[in-house]
Amino acid sequence: MPKFVTIGYGDQAGYDSTAAEVRDAAHAHDARLLEDGAVMGIAGRPVQVRRPDGGDVTSQSGSFLSSTLPVAGFAVIEAATLEEAVELVSHTPCAVGHGVVEVWPLQETP
Template sequence: MAKFVAIGYGDRDGYDRTDAAVRDEAHAHDALLREAGALMGVADAPVQVSNHGGAGATVGHGPFMSSALPVAGFTVIETATVEEAAELVSKTPCAVAQGVVEVWPLRESS
C-alpha cells in the first residue's frame, strides 16, 4: 500500500452553502476513513520555519503558500493507487462543500 497526504481547502461560506444532508454524509465518510486508519486533522494557523545553511532557525507566522481557499485540514491515507486515494477523498467535506482536495503521494525518504 502507498501513503498519500490529502490537503483539503475550503471555507465556511462554501460549507454553509452545501446542503446539510450532503455535509452529514461527508462527515460520516470521514468517520469511516478514520476507522480504517486514516490520520485526520483540522488545520490551524501555520508557522513557517527556515534554517538556511544551518545558520539558525527563523520562525514566521502565516502560510508560505497562498490559494483562493484556505487550508481546512489534512488526511494521511493508505491505498493501492492514487486513483483510489482520489476516490476516497472525493466524498470528504472539503470536496463536496465547494472546496477542493489535493492528493500528494508520499515516498520514503532516505
C-alpha cells in the same frame, strides 16, 4: 500499502451552501476513513521555518503557499493507487462543500 497526504481547502460559506444531507454523508465518510486508519486533523495556524546553510533558525507566522480558499485540514490515507485515493477524498467535506482537496503521493523515507 501506498500512503497519500491530503490537504483540504474550503471556507464556511461553501460548506454552509452544501445540502445538509450531503454534508452529513461526507462526515460519515470521514468517520469511516478514520476507522480504517487515516490520520486526520484540522489545520491550525502555520509557521514558516528556515535555517539557511545550517545557520540561525528563523520562524515567522503565516503560510508560505497561498490559495483563494483557506486550508481546512490534513489527512494521511492509504490507498492502492492514486486513482483510489482520489475516489476516497472525493467524498470528504471539503470536496463536496465547494472546496478542493489536493492528494500528494507520499514516498516514505527509511
